[in-house]
Amino acid sequence: EVQLVESGGGLVQPGGSLRLSCAASGFTFSNYAMTWVRQAPGKGLAWVSAISASGGSTYYADSVKGRFTISRDNSKNTLYLQMNSLRAEDTAVYFCAKAYGLGSYYASWGLGTLVTVSS
Amino acid sequence: DIQMTQSPSTLSASVGDRVTITCRASQSIINWLAWYQQKPGKAPKLLIYKASTLESGVPSRFSGSGSGTEFTLTISSLQPDDFATYYCQQYNSYSTFGQGTKVEIK
Numbered sequence: 001e002v003q004l005v006e007s008g009g010g011l012v013q014p015g016g017s018l019r020l021s022c023a024a025s026g027f028t029f030s031n032y033a034m035t036w037v038r039q040a041p042g043k044g045l046a047w048v049s050a051i052s053a054s055g056g057s058t059y060y061a062d063s064v065k066g067r068f069t070i071s072r073d074n075s076k077n078t079l080y081l082q083m084n085s086l087r088a089e090d091t092a093v094y095f096c097a098k099a100y101g102l103g104s105y106y107a108s109w110g111l112g113t114l115v116t117v118s119s
Numbered sequence: 120d121i122q123m124t125q126s127p128s129t130l131s132a133s134v135g136d137r138v139t140i141t142c143r144a145s146q147s148i149i150n151w152l153a154w155y156q157q158k159p160g161k162a163p164k165l166l167i168y169k170a171s172t173l174e175s176g177v178p179s180r181f182s183g184s185g186s187g188t189e190f191t192l193t194i195s196s197l198q199p200d201d202f203a204t205y206y207c208q209q210y211n212s213y214s215t216f217g218q219g220t221k222v223e224i225k
Binding site for chain 1: 120151153155157161162163164165168169174206208210211212213214215216217218219
């Protein structure tokens with residue numbers, strides 16, 4: 001059974017940094033692209049970033065480009081999202097999801113981790 | 120960037136009703152479209168991918184159709200468990216979600 005467990009969320013001040021992790025199990029992690037999707041309180045889903053299976057290709061939404069970095073450690077079956085220069089509008093629940101490519105639907109999702117950017 | 124527009128934003132319906140949600144893309148996405156159901160405090164659940172392929176385990180009352188720029192999700196007979204928010208997603212070019220359609224009890 002596929003399991004994705006996010007961690008690392010919390011309260012951070014504007015301009016601060018946070019690193020999210022997503023621990024994967026139940027599938028061969030190194031064979032799949034992965035993605036981050038976020039959902040601001042009371043709002044819809046928004047794609048944030050994606051990374052290829054090898055980690056060699058990465059893509060970002062314009063809203064986070066230059067501030068967020070997606071990475072993965074296939075030896076640890078873990079996906080990361082380094083978030084710098086955080087803004088109030090980055091406040092959201094962040095979900096990781098298993099993908100079938102850099103453009104893909106998402107059949108497996110984690111439960112999400114809440115990031116709150118506030119002073 | 121490809122924009123996705125769902126309609127309606129909110130839909131009031133009764134158990135047993137046939138429900139249709141529309142999703143329009145700002146340019147052709149061929150059939151690279153998925154539909155999700157989300158309940159409060161939960162992760163989205165994949166219902167349909169490639170516009171009309173039902174995900175394993177999803178009830179057959181859910182169906183999807185369309186191609187190019189216009190797509191629909193149909194629930195043939197609304198059940199109590201179906202009251203939720205539904206999102207479309209294009210994955211022809213990276214990924215974009217629609218703004219969501221909340222299906223409420225009438």
